[in-house]
Amino acid sequence: MALSVGEAAKAVGMTRQAIQAAIKKGTVSATKNAKGAWQVDPAELFRVYQPVGRSDAPTDSEDFTSVVTRQAAEIQGLTDKLKAAHELLDVLRSQTADLKEQRDLWQAEARIWQQKALPAPEVKRGFFARIFGS
Helix, strand or coil: CCEEHHHHHHHHCCCHHHHHHHHHHCCCCEEECCCCCEEECHHHHHHHCCCCCCCCCCCCCCCHHHHHHHHHHHHHHHHHHHHHHHHHHHHHHHHHHHHHHHHHHHHHHHHHHHHCCCCCCCCCCCHHHHHHCC
């Protein structure tokens, strides 16, 4: 998803003219769309400029340590969720193995019953077959 020059300017807190100047200067690479308007890739834009309102950037009231502490707590929470997901995956794999084993047992049982086929019913011959013996 590419950004227009105006959207890119809002995302980094600059003017459209400043973004266009950066594109012409080669600081930010951009492409023109079918209508001839510049399109900037967000990754390219944020490689050069800091996004406005970034949640992990320290504000005036908080310092670097509090940001790191908050991020460490978030990482720990995500690690716990990942561990729980792996445990659930192990349980599901175990259940799947049990179900496959039961399926195999039922298939073996069905094969045994198929081999014990009932005797074919005696075919009654028609009137003319009984008379003419064919």
